[in-house]
Amino acid sequence: MTVRAGTPTLPTAARRPAAAVRLLAVLILCALLAVAWSVRSWLHTAAIHDHLDRAEAAARTGQIQQALAEWQAAIRLDPKNPRIYEMRIQFCMDTGQWARAEEALHALQQALPQTAHIYCRLAACRLRQDDQKDALDLAKEELKHDPNCVAALGLVTSAMAMQPSADEKLRLEYLSRLCRLVPNDINFQHMYAEALTNLYRYDDLRPVVAKILQLDPRDAEAYNLLGYADLASPDQPAGLQRAEQDFQTSLALNPANGGAHFGLGRVALRQGRAKEAVAQLEEGLQMRPEAVRINFDLSQAYRMAGMPKQAEAANQRFLQWQHLSTETRRLEVRCLVYPQDPRYPRQLGLLLAQNGGDPAKAAYYLKKTLQLAPGDPAALAALRRLQPASHPDSLEQATRASATPFR
């Protein structure tokens, strides 16, 4: 070793304690830092947990604003934690606050854009607010990211089912895919079966019904669907006889079964057994008074049975329903074609509100009217009469009344 002249040197033995001291100091410093970081971390986590606990407690007692504020505070402390967003989203969806769930989903999308299945949940929120068009678009967006997303497929098919006009080919394709993705989900099999029935695709329907009955041999509704397929079968009158058997089986499985009574009524009507048709159709209508269209068949049955007054009354009930149905469709189409014209959502909202139509749908179109024509007095009045429970002031109260534990 060479030592430069003029540089003081320490012997090796003397230098060792100094290095050790320095190392020790560093270690202590590190330890202190670690402790400080841990303390800070613990305090941070504790603060988040504190907010989450308070949010949960507030949610349990129906203090929605408080709960949301607590989650917001937690998110501020940990903006990249997906679990916090998810909790807030879950709460909003569980308690039916679809607009707030949407806000929370958008926040999650902004903070963590790669999060999976945001679009399908946004679609669910839109659908729950009766905005079928946006729901459909969002679910389709989800399918671009994940063509086999079961939820998005379910949503798309549901939204399409409620549209005045829809791509039936695509809907059948989606439903078919759903049924292959989730072959043992009887609900999807039912959706597919009903879609096929709507399109009179009875040949395609039969294997779907067979699958439903494989999943649940006591599924009464499946026998009803089979009954309608047999009613339309080309091999009449054998088809009528099979249909009667199907409906009888359905009724045996579920006696409180309006659909089976309607089917038996139709069979009897076709076979000219007027009195039996009247009895079956009347019983069916008693069980399912919302199925107003059956008055069409009932009117014919009454006429055939020589009951002209009853026939006319049933016909009037049918015509009233048919008029409402036709007008609803006409206005729905016009709302789509003239999206900036407040006349059509106003007419549709009022028509539904004043004629016992779907209140959610009526509210949706009345709100749409107010977006296009703020302060529209007719829409406002109808909306107030229609949905006092959905007014913002009473929302928390309603939520509290129906609150269920969400975790």
Place this chain on the structure above:
Amino acid sequence: MALPIRRFPFPLSRCWLLALAALLAGCAAGCRHAAAPPVSVSAQPASAVPAGARPLFQDAAATAGIHFAQKNGATGKFYYIEETGGGCAFFDYDNDGYLDVLLIQSGPFPRKRDDADPATHSALYHNNGDGTFTDVTAGSGLDKDLGYCQGVAVGDYDNDGYDDLYITGYGGNHLLHNEHGSGKFTDVTAKAGVGDTDQGPRYATSAAFGDYDNDGRLDLYVCHYGRWSPETNRICKSVRGEPDYCTPDVLDTDVDRLYHNNGDGTFTDVSKRSGIASEKGHGLGLVWTDYDGDGRPDIYVCNDLTPAFLWHNEGQGTFKDVAAQAGCAYDENGQNMAGMGIAIGDYNNSGRESLFVTNFSALPNTLFQLQPGGTFQSMSTAANLAMPHMPFLAFGCDFLDYDADGWKDLIVANGHVTTHVDENAPGTTYRERKQLFHNDGDGRFTEITDNLGDLATPTVSRGLATGDYDNDGHIDVLVNNQNGPAQLFHNDVENGNHWVSFKTVGTKSNRDGYHAKITVFCGGKRYFSAVHSGSSYASHSDSRLYFGLGRATRIDRVEIRWPSGTKDLLNNVNPDAIYIVTEGKGITGRQPTGKRRLHSHDAR
């Protein structure tokens, strides 16, 4: 022309939404994935001609000299009127005993009236009697720009013995007087007062002559589709977002029109007075028929996605819509029909004429069987006519006994209105083949899918007319197609069955004998038909009544009941002939019959 609507007979449960919400709650934790190839669905294919088989119908248009092609003038603006033209007619304008052909042109829209532009002319073809036709449009009066035309009605409104024409369209209709069979037609619209323009431009589709007050003079009913103008036209989007025609819901409905014939070459608009202006709809097809047998002609109108009308003639010049009470306003599920065309005929040889209404794709065509007492019962499913239609969108149609077996069969012209439908609807295409249904004689029909010949060629068909253009005893078919050549289907069935045909000439009744009812008694069977104006879609079929007689070689008797109340009884009528029957006089002549000289397949 409507897009499919909900038609499950009973309200569907909305519990799917709840199930989905539950599903969505768990979605963030991971959705299920699997490979899922798309499902494929399609219409039942039809073959033109199986090997070794003789085709039932061959398109003889080109060989017969008919070279007409309808143009709907579409330029991408999706004007609603482009979807509905045009009609066609089999009628004998010169009374030479052979059916001539009229094909309705739509042409460009909008346009300035330009008589010199042949693209705007409908076409008149004279039947040469040898299976060929000559285009006689030039100088006929049809070589004028009559506007954007849709359909045609045929009737001898002035009882001069020659059938006149009423041509409908957007923005004005035209009454063309037949100048005594000379091949010239004079536009007498203004004088007659039937231009349909006094309340602004209207969108007229089908029209038909009928004598509602039995005064011996033909009145006129005109269907209106809706309130439309190019200024208010909207372009809608298909279900997949492409620009497309709107559904009828976007158009305001309109009232139809009834003109009363004053007997002096003029007409009076009696729409309000008669009561037919009390209902609005999207009118497309119509037929005059005395459905309740009270001797007063009634009117059945099918509307697009609005309830059909059955205008019951109450007498005293008034009508009342009784379609809902009579059971023919809706299809068999109680749904509005997208009614385009109407066929009328006694398909079950009951002595009563039933109605068949064509419909949109994925909605059933409807067969309304006329019951005793004047009510209708939908028999579409029972007759096997509902399901085979599903992939098709149907316009023109007619009952025709193509094999002369005594049971009226049914032909339907199809063609969609949505150009993108191939991609959007299961098993449906824009161009579609025709459908031929054989009447099995037991109340049911069987679709003929083999051996159709040129009926299997996919086209976008609208108007359809039936008639025996070569008087060979077999009913032929004329079809007007959108943006494609018209088709003249020669019936090539050779089965040795017998037949008889009658041309009615009224004296007290209207000259055409419209509404006359003929019953043929033959070999213990009874065949019934009435003379109709209208039916099918925007078209006019051969007014001569044709009866297939099967193997029967002898006709027992023929009864004719005229609208005036006169009854004629004919004995000693031989089959395989076309008779001219004059009111109160019986048979007064025969028309030429025999094998055509030029077969469609001879020229191939």
